[in-house]
Amino acid sequence: SQxxxxxPQALSIQEGENATMxxxxxxxxxxxxxxxxxxxxxxxxxxxxxxxxxxxHSGRLRVTLDTSKKSSSLLITASRAADTASYxxxxxxxxxxxxxxxxxxxxxxxx
Amino acid sequence: xxxxSQTPSNKVTEKGKYVExxxxxxxxxxxxYWYRQSLGQGPEFLIYFQGTGAADDSGLPxxxxxxxxxxxxxxxxxxxxxxxxxxxxxxCASSLGQGTPLHFGNGTRLTVT
Numbered sequence: 001s002q003x004x005x006x007x008p009q010a011l012s013i014q015e016g017e018n019a020t021m022x023x024x025x026x027x028x029x030x031x032x033x034x035x036x037x038x039x040x041x042x043x044x045x046x047x048x049x050x051x052x053x054x055x056x057h058s059g060r061l062r063v064t065l066d067t068s069k070k071s072s073s074l075l076i077t078a079s080r081a082a083d084t085a086s087y088x089x090x091x092x093x094x095x096x097x098x099x100x101x102x103x104x105x106x107x108x109x110x111x
Numbered sequence: 112x113x114x115x116s117q118t119p120s121n122k123v124t125e126k127g128k129y130v131e132x133x134x135x136x137x138x139x140x141x142x143x144y145w146y147r148q149s150l151g152q153g154p155e156f157l158i159y160f161q162g163t164g165a166a167d168d169s170g171l172p173x174x175x176x177x178x179x180x181x182x183x184x185x186x187x188x189x190x191x192x193x194x195x196x197x198x199x200x201x202x203c204a205s206s207l208g209q210g211t212p213l214h215f216g217n218g219t220r221l222t223v224t
Contacts, residue, residue, distance in 0.1 A: 004153075030210055042115070042202060042215030043154070088153050090213075097142065097209040098167050101153040 004089050004102030012108040019076040021105040023089030024069075030092040032065055032072050033099065037086045046074075046087075081111045113137065115216035117203050123222045124193055132188040132219045136205030143186050144213060145178055146202040154202055160186060161208070193223045 004025045013019055023032070031050045035043040049056045049065045049072070056063045062075040076083055088104045116135040124130050136143050142161055146154035156170040163183045171177075175193075180186040190197055200220050204213035 033212060035213075035215075040217075042217045043204075043213070045212035045214070048212055092210055096167050097161065098156050098159045098170070099144070099213060100156055101146070103153045 004091055004100065006087075006089060006102040006105050008105060009103070010106045010108070012110065013079060015079060015081055015109055015111050017079055017109075019079050019083070019107055019109070021074045021087055021089075021107070023072045023074070023102055025072075025089075025091045025102075026070065027091075028094040029067075030094055032063075033090045033092065034061075034063060034072075034074050035088045035090060035101075037088065037104075039085075043088065076107075079107075079109045081109050083107060084109045115203055115205055115214050117201075117216035117219050119219060120217065121220045121222075123224060125224055126193060126195060128193050130190050130193055130221065132190075132201050132203075132221070134186045134188070134203030134205075134216060136184060136186070136203070137214055138184075140205035140207055140214070141183070142206045142208050142211075143180055144204045144206075145186070145188050146204065148200045148202055148218070157188070190221075193221075195223045197221060198223045 006023050033048045034046045037043045047058045060077045065072045086104045086106050090099045090101045118133045145157040148154045158168045158178045160180045175191045178188045200218040202218045204215040206213045
């Protein structure tokens with residue numbers, strides 16, 4: 001079963017705009033991670049935020065985590081056509097070592 | 112350096128046959144994961160190894176699925192009596208251990224006819 005739910009399922013924006021994707025989860029976590037997947041390829045790790053952190057930045061990426069609401073968001077600023085991909089959140093559960101993925105947000109950035 | 116390697120990249124088999132999917136993790140990565148991904152879905156957890164032992168195999172759908180990692184490096188996912196519903200992309204990932212990022216291979220696309 002999947003632990004995370006993401007919204008929106010699909011997002012279409014113009015180059016230069018910001019893209020925000022949200023992730024909600026159900027059980028306590030050690031950390032939450034965001035991954036990107038281009039069509040037909042494996043997933044690539046983007047950023048990891050620990051349960052005691054509230055915000056983290058990496059380049060044009062900004063991730064927030066609200067453990068009281070069991071939710072996270074990924075913001076991509078100044079999007080580029082090359083950002084077109086599917087984005088997944090994944091939760092590292094407090095009990096056990098497995099990483100559980102959400103259903104993903106399909107982002108399309110139009111040039 | 113070399114990433115996670117999965118072979119074959121594509122496998123077509125007939126219903127009822129046995130298949131083996133191989134994963135070569137990044138050297139030095141102690142944790143290894145298998146996931147299954149259907150079109151338009153997120154990766155579905157199957158099994159997680161820490162070293163040679165299966166730390167969590169709760170995601171294996173039934174006893175037709177089995178995975179091994181005998182020397183703590185290469186892993187093989189084995190599927191017996193394949194069914195059409197087993198068709199999916201099987202992803203392998205490795206990491207330095209719990210709480211660290213996963214590095215994924217490009218997957219094996221399994222098609223059961």
